[in-house]
Amino acid sequence: MTEAIARIYRRFAEVEARDRSPVYAEIAAHVAGDADILGFLAGLPAEKWQPNLLFGAVQYLTGPVPGLREFRARFAAHTDEIRAAMLARTTQTNEPARCATLLPALAALPQPLALLEVGASAGLCLQPDRYGYDFGQVRIPGELVLPCRANDVVPLPARVPEVVWRAGLDLNPLDVRDPGDCAWLEALIWPGEEARLPRLRTALEIARRDPPPVHRGDLRSDFAALAAEAPRDATLVVFHTAVLIYLREPADRSAFAETVAASGAVWLANESPRSIPGVAAEHDAVLARDGFVLARDGEPIAWTDPHGTWIEWL
Template sequence: MTEPIVRVYTRFAEVEAPPKSRVYADVAARVADDPRMLGFLAELPPQKWQPNLFFSAVQYLCGPVPDWPWFRTRFAERTDEIREVMLARRTQTNEPARCATLLPALAQLPQPLALLEVGASAGLCLQPDRYGYDYGRVTIPGPLTLRCHANDATPLPSRTPEVVWRAGLDLNPVDVTNADDCAWLEALIWPGEEERLPRLRAALELAKQDPPPVRRGDLRADFASLAREAPRDATLVVFHTAVLIYVREAAERVAFAESVRAAGAVWLANEASPVIPGVEIEDHPADFLLARDGRPLGWTDSHGTWINWL
């Protein structure tokens, strides 16, 4: 019964975590070999098996994870509370630096833009026009500078896009004015990536000045009605990052892509390549693929630190 969970945590330990967090890679490997923790996870719904959800729940309650012995002790002490957090919360990493990998694609579109993000979390990626950017050979000033390495093929813009409308859709929107919600976003940052924390806090402060509107809803059922609210004299851009992986049925992902096309929108997907409908390209397991209307544009870091345009 725990074999699928072992596979999830082994893959996380061997593929997903090592480039970003040696602590999480080690903890995941140990969880995959710990009967008590595997039994704990097996009692949860399959969508709650995610390592990032489990580890973030511990960080939310107990603080940053330093190593396996500490994690094992905290788990034993607070098992029931960890379960409650995992059942109540979702993995809603809202990394504003992802805007740096979206910006080259956004800048190529007819302006102005109407942005609609599905799986928007707190909406921090709905404000690409409110940040500054540093790509090395090109810089764009702003109150929060997002640094991103871009290869020579990347078409770097000289200014931020003109956004006249923005809206988000999320199963459980994160309120940027709620301290507990903000603490949860901080808990989603992995050990070894603490440099992301000041950036997240700065982006939250910007968002509090004019909170991006994020509506509660499911992309499979509520996307079309929200898309109809966008102004018709702007280019409607529907985008998402690390969202389709949670839509388990391939048919539902295809149906979503068709609904985006039916809305007449430009579709920007920044996801693991196998979950983007219609894309045929050799997978890079640890990277995301940025695609426009199903056409690959470039490989990206899941947290926005680099982009390699194809």
Template sequence: MKYVWRIPDLYRGFAEREARHRSPVYAEISARIAEDEGMLAFLGELPKTKWQPNLFLGAVQYLCGPARDWPWFRARFAERSDDIRAVMLARSTQTNEPARCATLLPALAALPQPLALLEVGASAGLCLLPDRYGYDYGRVRIPGPLVLPCRANAATPLPSRVPDVVWRAGLDLNPLDAASADDRAWLEALIWPGEEERLPRLRAALEIARQERPGIHRGDLRVDLPALAAQAPAGATLVVFHTAVLAYVRDKAERQAFGESVREMGAVWLANENPAAIPGVTLRGEGDFVLARDGGPLAWTDPHGTWVNWL
């Protein structure tokens, strides 16, 4: 057997914990992959960092269009396995959901203004533009060219305006360009079947990013962060933030070192992640994210930004 035992468990876990309530199509396909000898062997020949279900599923959608069901997926795999392998080796999962800004906004608005934003794992920089969007929390609405709806519990300190951002920069191992048709197609392919309502929002945010051109720098958060942070202007509150990034830093000691480096540079550290990936956070939940400031949890959040529940 060419694949290791963890790959079937990875896909079963994805089907049950992540996709079951969000994308029945992906839940079915992922559960079937976990039982398919050919696909498991295919995955086992790839580097460990390329085993992620989102990468495999996204690569098929990128090449073949929206996934329909298991027979469709199995047929597309049989036809284009070499092309799928090439995309998986060249690409990485870089879901850039702008709605995550709605869960970050209460924390950003509470900081001393103006802000200098530095996002690690920035992808195309859509989450670097919280001041360029509008928001609808139900009891509070902030106008903007793209309004992001978000349910917030009564404890959430909702702002009345967007933050004052005077500088922004992103750091990513493989920056994406909002003006690139190929990069835009890749981000669209990472949207799950059953969540097609995210597509118009993504396209609108990409157009805003194409016009704004936030600076995304190629680099590794483990070594290149201090040099980029040093470019932030004096007099602004430097905020280093990330969403769904630290889970890809496999080594716990490296995640801890990253958090310490942010503290040493005197920045505010906002993490919006699976709680197990954030050093110092002891809360545990299944499928939800925790928003934490400097290692202290502030709120439970939806991974795609549709709700925030302040603690």
């Protein structure tokens, strides 16, 4: 079991964190060879093994982690509290900049829109109409302007979409008015990416004025009932980012795709291509590079940065 956990942390160090957070890359590489920490993780349910959850729990309890030495000291001093936080929390990075990579697809749909996000966390990605955007060639003003590099063929919109209904679904919804939940979202920001923190705080301020409703539920069993509440005179859009990877069984992913299709909604999946039903099997080319793929109704339409900083239309 510990070797399986070590592989997760080695991959995180070598692939996910290498270019984004040298601090987390070093810590993850250390965890992969630390028998005590691997044993600690082995005592948790498998869904709690993720590096983001461990590292987020340490930062949540002790503040930003500047390096490996501090991480080791804090882990040793707060092991029990870290275990409790990992069991109580889930990885729920709610990066509002992801709206920039969704915007071209949303703006191209018949307006107005009814938005339903699964894995919505605090609902910060449910308010694409409340942000501004800077794509270089096109700039849309707003209180919070999200910069995003776009290639020449992205169909850039001139305005934000019209949203008349929005709702989220999450196993553990976060409340934008709860200081503990907001602190958890801040703790999930990686060392080296502190520039994301002011953006998160501003998005939270915007959301507190009119909190997007995020309902507690499981996308495998509760999606259809929530989708049925959407107004019939709006285009229903079901979307998600970095959610399907947490459905361990491919059959659950396929069943969800079928349920979305049956609802009549437009389906926007912004995920690892291996997580989207049908994409890996039918589009081998999208597996040749790292990153997320944005797919509409199962068809890839763009490459995207997982944190929303760039989009490459196909």
